[in-house]
Amino acid sequence: MNDLEKIKSKLAKRASGFITGGFKPTNSNTESWIGRVYLYRENEEIPVDNNGDLMLPLFQLCLNELPFVPDILTNTKIITVFISKNIPMDLTPNGNHWVLREYKNTNEIIFKDLKNESSHIKPFPLSNKLIEEDYPVWEDREIPEDISDKILQLEDEGIIDSYYDIIENNYGHKLGGYATYCQSGVYFGDDYEFVFQISSDEKANLNIVDNGNIYLAKNRKTEEWMYYIDFY
Template sequence: MQTDLQEKIKELQRKIAREITYFQTGGVRPRGAIDECWIGRVLACAADEELPVDQNGAPMLPLAQFYLPALPYVPQVLDGVKLLAVFISQDLIGKFDDDMDGLWAIREYKNEAELVIKELANPRSQIRPFPLQPKFAADDTPVWDGGGLDADAIDEILRLEETEGLEYYDDIALEFYNCTKLGGYPSFCQSGVSFGEGYQFVFQISSDEKAGFNVIDGGSLMFAKNSQNGAWSLYYDFD
């Protein structure tokens, strides 16, 4: 491959690659401290808080806890946030659909001083708690039809495919992190997906065999935030 073409590809890769924090499940001895990340466990909250309840008044299940100051990369939309806690309804497990209102909740904490160690456990939960080890990557790229590429990048990729005989997955794309992660690109399997106007993808929690968490068929829950009003949006996808 000629040098000028190689440089064009490298420049395009630098343009589309995004930084992420991704997580390895288990493999570390937990301390039960606020500064830990978990799947299947939330152990930090405000002193007067209990488990959130779903639309039917039933306590939700703790799905994940992310302590952001300990992470190598955090999306800018989360500036000032110290801890995220994610909960889902028992009614959501195994039967995800398009209407998930009232079946999930996110708590954001900006003041670490308000946090206490308080196990928010639900005995009905089938999700096995495991600590999460954060890892850094700078080469997350999107699937071709999954969204996230800007128009200029798409035009350049199509031009290289037509004029140079390149193929996006073989010659241009870097790595696809289809796992629990903050930042980067959502692991869409379906094309034409939108979180809604003003929303940007922030993180995803993917199916985890070790933790016994499965989204339909090895899919992911993907969370986006509106930077203007702070609202969250949830989408799910699977192969």
């Protein structure tokens, strides 16, 4: 195995990627969606933001039939995400202008056809695919120092022009893998692990500020969630 293959093998992670629309929805409790949430506990509704305004249903993530699920979500069955029209612009804990609900038991989940009529996001079901090799952006703090040093050495020696001669990033919605930051990335905090990414989606009429992404991370110890956004 040469140096380039070693770098790729050390960095590569698996992920589940998502494709917007293109098939007839089933409205089942195993179907993921963008722009629509219909799985709730009996006492739950679409949440309101800090200003008392109804949030936008953003993402429904059903994990049962996905090709890859990170270990941190081993016992999780469903995740739903709502966002305020006053979208948070910085590192933000759950409940502050955005809400993530995580369900580990589907017995208590029922179907509710709830909508926010003012939402600009077009609802689409999501199919999925296995991403065998996902890689970080060059600015990601997750790249170990010895690997970044080796990449810089290969650049100095003229073997490669840049890190991106070796790898390609996977943009779009994905669970697992790495956050595909538009800018330099962020440190979520001690014990937090990046879990999934919601991306700007032309088909769903979702433009995150300026063709950006939302990144959601979970704390291994407390199970709390953290939000981050960046854009071009």
